[in-house]
Amino acid sequence: MLMKQGKQWKSICKGLILGTLLTSCMILLYSYVTPAVRLNMQEVPVPYSCAYRPARARSLPASNSSHGGACTPKVDVMFMKTHKTASSTILNILFRFGEKHRLKFAFPESRNDFFYPSLFQRTQVKDYRPGMCFNIICNHMRFNEPEIRKLLPSDTVYFSILRHPADLFESSFHYFGSVVPLTWKISAEDKITEFLRDPWHYYDPEGFNSFYLKNLLFFDFGYDNNLNPDDPRVDESIQAMEKRFPLIMLLEHVDESLILLKEALCWEMEDVLYFKLNARKDPVVSRLTPELRSQATDWNMIDWKLYHHFNATFWRKVEAYGRERMARDVEELQRRNAEMAAVCIEGGQPVEAGRIQESAMQPWQPIGEKSILGYNLKKNIDKKHRKLCRKMLTPEIQYLTELGVNLWITKLWAHIREILNW
Numbered sequence: 001m002l003m004k005q006g007k008q009w010k011s012i013c014k015g016l017i018l019g020t021l022l023t024s025c026m027i028l029l030y031s032y033v034t035p036a037v038r039l040n041m042q043e044v045p046v047p048y049s050c051a052y053r054p055a056r057a058r059s060l061p062a063s064n065s066s067h068g069g070a071c072t073p074k075v076d077v078m079f080m081k082t083h084k085t086a087s088s089t090i091l092n093i094l095f096r097f098g099e100k101h102r103l104k105f106a107f108p109e110s111r112n113d114f115f116y117p118s119l120f121q122r123t124q125v126k127d128y129r130p131g132m133c134f135n136i137i138c139n140h141m142r143f144n145e146p147e148i149r150k151l152l153p154s155d156t157v158y159f160s161i162l163r164h165p166a167d168l169f170e171s172s173f174h175y176f177g178s179v180v181p182l183t184w185k186i187s188a189e190d191k192i193t194e195f196l197r198d199p200w201h202y203y204d205p206e207g208f209n210s211f212y213l214k215n216l217l218f219f220d221f222g223y224d225n226n227l228n229p230d231d232p233r234v235d236e237s238i239q240a241m242e243k244r245f246p247l248i249m250l251l252e253h254v255d256e257s258l259i260l261l262k263e264a265l266c267w268e269m270e271d272v273l274y275f276k277l278n279a280r281k282d283p284v285v286s287r288l289t290p291e292l293r294s295q296a297t298d299w300n301m302i303d304w305k306l307y308h309h310f311n312a313t314f315w316r317k318v319e320a321y322g323r324e325r326m327a328r329d330v331e332e333l334q335r336r337n338a339e340m341a342a343v344c345i346e347g348g349q350p351v352e353a354g355r356i357q358e359s360a361m362q363p364w365q366p367i368g369e370k371s372i373l374g375y376n377l378k379k380n381i382d383k384k385h386r387k388l389c390r391k392m393l394t395p396e397i398q399y400l401t402e403l404g405v406n407l408w409i410t411k412l413w414a415h416i417r418e419i420l421n422w
């Protein structure tokens with residue numbers, strides 16, 4: 001008992017030290033990066049598109065193409081990366097496509113998100129200057145449409161991904177719980193069950209990082225996650241999202257989602273092949289019971305409304321695409337993913353962190369444990385696949401570094417954690 005309490009204190013102390021350190025770093029950086037650019041920002045129109053244009057349109061068989069025979073791959077893309085929705089997998093797809101076509105990414109400066117949870121500002125983009133042209137933006141941000149519109153060409157395709165709010169809540173609670181101080185006072189062994197038993201007893205809308213525990217999706221899209229679910233602003237926001245995002249994918253149907261994405265962007269099947277990155281080792285958290293699931297859904301009612309709405313639009317899109325055609329294309333995607341796995345992955349399976357041989361393949365871990373799985377690249381991959389295999393397996397942080405983002409804050413944070421063994 002005493003030992004357990006001691007352990008708890010130790011982890012609270014670590015949390016406080018880390019929190020203070022990180023906050024000071026943030027303030028320092030913020031005062032260093034922002035003011036000069038913020039003042040007198042000129043309004044320069046965004047160029048229509050600065051893209052490298054693929055030499056010729058891809059021609060598709062006219063009979064079963066909704067592109068009317070041919071289309072040009074879209075290169076201006078905004079991916080609203082939501083939390084805990086397998087979005088790292090999508091990022092890998094975008095990184096590969098961007099590299100292949102030499103597109104210009106709007107990356108953050110010094111860390112892997114755009115100063116989340118503050119609202120996105122285009123001045124947060126690495127090397128930003130007014131009038132400059134970018135093609136793809138895809139790192140974590142809190143969505144802020146007017147700023148994005150001033151950054152990306154007007155023909156940019158916006159898309160995002162949602163997940164059932166009960167699963168999202170569970171995952172977020174597990175992954176971010178320790179950086180939300182209001183969870184520290186939950187003394188029960190099974191914190192999430194205790195929290196859901198009486199959320200208002202623990203939850204404080206003003207609490208530091210509290211958005212991780214309530215309507216996180218709605219918050220990520222830039223809205224107020226503490227609105228009453230019946231507030232008319234909720235439905236208005238959902239309508240606004242539908243207008244802005246022609247495609248909202250669903251984690252539960254990621255393959256169908258990727259086929260719709262490929263169609264919307266006129267990309268090739270090879271562009272959307274993927275391995276599941278950043279997957280969690282399963283037994284870490286007990287799955288929620290049906291009652292807890294429904295409590296978690298009620299607690300995240302706005303996210304539920306969001307999910308419910310975009311589930312309906314999603315299946316209408318599948319219907320329009322053609323159910324049979326979708327089934328065929330999903331089968332092809334899965335077959336080709338499996339072929340790539342056989343070619344690229346040692347043992348064909350993801351492994352725990354301790355068994356990953358190359359540090360370049362080591363994924364980022366949540367605080368306090370090593371629950372995210374990674375991969376070992378096969379040794380003797382034939383020349384044709386070698387590069388693609390490596391790219392498909394490279395975790396987000398390493399890939400960002402390769403693409404020229406200097407992640408010193410993210411890395412400093414990793415070192416501090418390593419020293420404290422947290």
Ligand SMILES: *[C@@H]1O[C@H](CO)[C@@H](O)[C@H](O)[C@H]1NC(C)=O
Nearest residue numbers: 061062063064065325328329
């Ligand atoms: C296109 O449709 C034809 C029949 O209309 C079918 O035989 C063919 O397999 C389809 N092609 C694709 C790529 O779906």
Ligand SMILES: *[C@@H]1O[C@H](CO)[C@@H](O)[C@H](O)[C@H]1NC(C)=O
Nearest residue numbers: 164307308309311312315316
């Ligand atoms: C999503 O839509 C499908 C098709 O309309 C429906 O069968 C399913 O129950 C819906 N799921 C949710 C969670 O709303």
